[in-house]
Amino acid sequence: MQGIQKNLLDLHPDEINRIMVSRGERSFRINQLLEWIYGKRVLDFSRMTSLPAQLQHDLATAFKLTIPVIKERTGSSDLAVKYLLQLEDDNLIEMVLMPYEGKTTLCLSSQVGCQYKCKFCATGRMGFQRNLTVHEITGQIFIASCELGERKLTNLVLMGMGEPLDNLENILPAINILQHEKCFSFSPRRITLSTCGIVPGIYRLAESGIKLKLALSLNSAVQKKREQIMPVAHRYPLNKLKKSLQYFLERNPYRITLEYVMIRNFNMNREDILALRKFSGDLSCKINLIPWNQVDGSNFTKPLEKDIETFMDALRGMKIAVTLRESRGTDIQAACGQLSARACSRR
Numbered sequence: 234m235q236g237i238q239k240n241l242l243d244l245h246p247d248e249i250n251r252i253m254v255s256r257g258e259r260s261f262r263i264n265q266l267l268e269w270i271y272g273k274r275v276l277d278f279s280r281m282t283s284l285p286a287q288l289q290h291d292l293a294t295a296f297k298l299t300i301p302v303i304k305e306r307t308g309s310s311d312l313a314v315k316y317l318l319q320l321e322d323d324n325l326i327e328m329v330l331m332p333y334e335g336k337t338t339l340c341l342s343s344q345v346g347c348q349y350k351c352k353f354c355a356t357g358r359m360g361f362q363r364n365l366t367v368h369e370i371t372g373q374i375f376i377a378s379c380e381l382g383e384r385k386l387t388n389l390v391l392m393g394m395g396e397p398l399d400n401l402e403n404i405l406p407a408i409n410i411l412q413h414e415k416c417f418s419f420s421p422r423r424i425t426l427s428t429c430g431i432v433p434g435i436y437r438l439a440e441s442g443i444k445l446k447l448a449l450s451l452n453s454a455v456q457k458k459r460e461q462i463m464p465v466a467h468r469y470p471l472n473k474l475k476k477s478l479q480y481f482l483e484r485n486p487y488r489i490t491l492e493y494v495m496i497r498n499f500n501m502n503r504e505d506i507l508a509l510r511k512f513s514g515d516l517s518c519k520i521n522l523i524p525w526n527q528v529d530g531s532n533f534t535k536p537l538e539k540d541i542e543t544f545m546d547a548l549r550g551m552k553i554a555v556t557l558r559e560s561r562g563t564d565i566q567a568a569c570g571q572l573s574a575r576a577c578s579r580r
């Protein structure tokens with residue numbers, strides 16, 4: 234175990250196993266190591282007291298166990314907490330922890346910033362810096378579990394900063410670690426990945442064989458309108474997107490969620506409803522409506538309560554579940570589309 238220090242948290246347990254076996258360790262030691270890290274969440278080899286001192290020393294020489302550092306915590310009146318996290322290269326990301334009745338959800342980031350510049354979203358405005366590494370992704374879960382103490386983290390949504398399908402090289406290994414029985418042991422149906430509609434990424438995800446729930450940020454089923462608010466729609470039009478979703482559904486057991494940000498006087502009229510019905514009618518999916526959350530410097534407007542009701546009623550006629558997302562953390566700029574990693578966001 235010589236050479237430059239790798240982060241052990243970047244490695245799949247099978248890889249850790251291979252390394253340990255190659256240095257003559259027996260399987261119970263490997264299990265002990267994984268239990269310290271993922272069971273007890275101890276990220277310091279010198280505190281892994283059941284391991285021989287020599288092994289602790291050798292591991293510490295060869296490997297790091299670092300995760301992002303909390304720079305700032307901001308609590309919302311609705312109990313959501315936004316975390317500003319600092320990475321080793323000083324880049325900043327955000328994650329949001331949302332304790333609900335009976336479940337606790339972590340909304341985690343997949344990239345520093347985002348390159349897609351959706352008109353209604355704050356993250357796109359900060360530009361794109363880089364992909365997160367495996368340990369920066371799983372590190373967010375370590376942090377959340379630590380913060381929660383006795384309370385268990387039950388659900389993960391990849392809906393924070395960035396486009397997860399553009400970082401599959403790290404997202405897939407991270408999800409493998411999240412689902413592995415010797416690591417975090419998350420059930421596939423408790424992990425949702427949301428995409429703005431990167432068609433090749435959807436095919437790759439389907440072909441990877443990984444099981445999880447997929448959400449698509451649809452926001453309009455009218456091609457021209459979608460292009461107006463999501464520049465990425467030019468590259469991946471709705472007809473191609475739909476084919477990729479069908480392909481995904483053939484290989485994955487879960488229904489797809491279509492996320493639809495409702496913007497007043499923009500995507501909530503009759504034409505929008507008809508298009509949405511047509512797009513979703515023959516897909517195994519559910520629709521999750523999200524009232525648009527205010528983003529600085531944007532000239533969109535929140536939908537009125539009565540318009541939301543009318544829109545929902547018009548969709549209820551279909552055999553598709555329609556739910557309304559209760560946005561958490563709007564008072565602390567932690568809700569959908571508001572993450573932009575500004576330090577001192579409390580001001």
Ligand code: SAH
Nearest residue numbers: 354392396427428429450492525526569570
């Ligand atoms: N890039 C991925 C992951 C980010 S998820 C994606 O686009 O899906 C962010 C979710 O929040 C998306 O469904 C997006 O449509 C929604 N969103 C973005 N800005 C919003 C805003 N201002 N108000 C409400 N929802 C917003």
